[in-house]
Amino acid sequence: MIDELTQTINIDQEKISLNWERGPMAMPTERLEELVAWGRASRTVGYVFRPSTVDDLRAVFGLAEASGRTVTFRAGGNSYGDAGANGENIILSVTRMNRILEWYPQTGRITVEPGVTLQQLWEYILGDGWWIPIATGTMKTTVGGCAAMNTHGKNGWQAGTFGDHVESFELLLPSGELITCDRQQNRDIFHAAIGGFGMLGCFTRLTMQMKRVYSGLIQVETYVTRNLAETMSYFEAHVAEYDYFVGWLDAMVRGRAVGRADIHKARHLAPGEDPMPAQTLRLENQRLPANVMGIIPNSLIWRFQRPFWNDFGMYFVNMAKYWAARWHNHNSYRQPHALFHFLLDYFDWDKPFGPGGLIQYQPFIPVANAEAAFGEIFRHCHKRGLPNYLSVLKRHRPDPFLISYGVDGYSMAMDFRITARNRPRVVQMTRELDEIVLKYGGRFYLAKDSTLRPAIAAAYLGDETIARFTALKQRLDPDCLLESNLWRRLFKDGGSG
Ligand SMILES: Cc1cc2nc3c(=O)[nH]c(=O)nc-3n(C[C@H](O)[C@H](O)[C@H](O)COP(=O)(O)OP(=O)(O)OC[C@H]3O[C@@H](n4cnc5c(N)ncnc54)[C@H](O)[C@@H]3O)c2cc1C
Incomplete structure (x- = not known):
């Protein structure tokens, strides 16, 4: 049954039959998991993979291509709706890519893998007198998930959004190519992948500036x-x-x-x-x-x-x-x-x-x-x-x-x-x-x-913005390997899915 809220399959309401045989390669059924939106108003099933390296990510992209499935990234799973859902397709959970790679306590600059949670982050830096510049209402969100949605805190009017504090990131494209983006290099991709709800590539490494504090x-x-x-x-x-x-x-x-x-x-x-x-x-x-x-x-x-x-x-x-x-x-x-x-x-x-x-x-x-x-x-x-x-x-x-x-x-x-x-x-x-x-x-x-x-999405974003985003997606992901329920609901072929 297609759910009215998110057009995802609602497995607790009606029995579903999945179309297992899609591409030449069958998917491993032991990977099938039920995935619940944070608000619990919608659920889907998908094939979940939990890579811990960039090469593992590339391997899943290869599997997706061979099996004719699409891929959505998922991190902390704290989005209320269908941003991290991809019914009957592949979910790439990045939670195991959660290492802090570089930390400079003198300057407050940090480089992390995308699955590092805000909790990990502040617990790591606070003793040196630093705090996270943008805090969501829960510390269970990840750096990758916050960059992909460009989250805000209770200080938005003066500190901006999460992306304003990201200095650079590496993005793994569906082709397997790893590119570096900042405000000079791949500037257009930098400004579209932040807030781009995981539709252009996977953040694999992000560098951010933390905020100096003088008290706990x-x-x-x-x-x-x-x-x-x-x-x-x-x-x-x-x-x-x-x-x-x-x-x-x-x-x-x-x-x-x-x-x-x-x-x-x-x-x-x-x-x-x-x-x-x-x-x-x-x-x-x-x-x-x-x-x-x-x-x-x-x-x-x-x-x-x-x-x-x-x-x-x-x-x-x-x-x-x-x-x-x-x-x-x-x-x-x-x-x-x-x-x-x-x-x-x-x-x-x-x-x-x-x-x-x-x-x-x-x-x-x-x-x-x-x-x-x-x-x-x-x-x-x-x-x-x-x-x-x-x-x-x-x-x-x-x-x-x-x-x-x-x-x-x-x-x-x-x-x-x-x-x-x-x-x-x-x-x-x-x-x-x-x-x-x-x-x-x-x-x-x-x-x-x-x-x-x-x-409604077209009305508030404007046709030109959507056209620019879809053109960039076409360039970076020509075979449309990256899709989510959210993408299909709002943007794919004008939202027809
Ligand atoms: C209790 C609660 C309070 C909240 N408070 C706030 C708030 O104050 N401000 C605010 O802005 N939001 C808030 N949120 C929403 C939340 O911050 C966002 O939904 C955030 O994106 C969730 O991060 P996550 O790590 O759980 O990512 P997920 O929900 O798992 O994924 C979010 C999106 O990021 C993409 N993604 C994840 N990892 C990657 C990656 N490595 N590369 C590319 N794309 C990726 C996914 O595909 C998906 O589209 C709140 C949510 C909850 C549950």
Whole structure:
């Protein structure tokens, strides 16, 4: 059965029959694995290979050609939708290519293999007084996966995206050729492979610049707003004063209070502000607590959250979070970097959503239209009876990469619960939201997407950008060895797949 969300095969819903015999060479069935999108709203099966060297990667490319299959790379598997899925075809998991190759603690420059996770990275460099320049909400993402999606952090308006901190990389092309790309050499490929969702080649080695820090702690302040208008104007007035800025919005409440927010602002400490930097930079002072209130293991928390993860319960969860934040308004405290950045790793965030999982919808809207657009989106979700359970607001800036979601404006990441009953309604609603986003000049982020259609991708990226990307792909991958469900859904032959 073809799933409505991602057009991938949904093996838990209906029996599937795979077309094993495709090319002259049969695929080893022991390689078949079920692959679940991070949001668990879609699943596929594919032949999974886990190479540990560039030669191993080349061998899998050869096998793909001989067997008439296509290849998708997969790393941490943290994309919410189908970016790392390739139904009935080959999945090249790069997680074993996870060595740190060179580290220069004087300059903060590091060279790594693509499967190195952000966790590995910060744990390796922090003791020398460095931190990762762009941190995603989970530290389980990899350097290759972050470059391929050009991820952002809570500092997008001033630090840009992941790609802005990549100095160079080696890319393995489907032909087996290994090329070096930076801002001078293969400049066009550099700007297209970053954000190119693995469709041009495999990153095999990346060099990046890390960020200098003078403490293992970060100074955090909180501020609570009463509605969306106040949230947006507070962001705009104060964002430049901090290194990080993020708002947790209540989109469950109806009426004028919708969009009220618990805002967290943070800045790095200047030299001398931390009296004991050597101590706070130590790894043992960064670890996320393993238990809540010293009793309940984090791994079990989702069982307590689960009964509240419905429209009724989440109304009260959002309300409780808001009033708790108001109670602590204007709070100011120091917190370890890991705790500030990777709050979502504290729990199994996907599990409370239940067996149908969740999808995330994250539009990016220019400053001038952001308040109107998000207000309309929230009201539309209420009208359809499908409110989003968690809404996170961030500030961004444009970036120089070809497939870009960047705007001088804001993004709102919204989590929608998926159930067997509401699935078609959520899909239909996201299509209506797409029209609102386009009306306000917005863009979309492929790492979070599950429902976009080719016409919408063409509308926000522009036909010329898509033509440039497909021409480059034709040059680097003439036999179309690299494909993913995402590519087929949005771009291949105009999205017809
Ligand atoms: C809890 C949570 C919080 C998140 N927070 C944020 C956030 O704050 N900001 C943000 O921007 N994103 C965020 N994300 C999304 C996530 O950062 C991206 O989806 C990221 O790309 C995932 O990295 P990964 O290593 O898991 O890659 P995967 O999801 O496995 O793969 C992502 C893409 O990269 C390609 N790829 C992987 N490795 C390579 C390689 N070596 N060469 C070429 N292509 C490759 C894959 O083909 C795929 O298209 C979050 C996700 C989760 C689950």
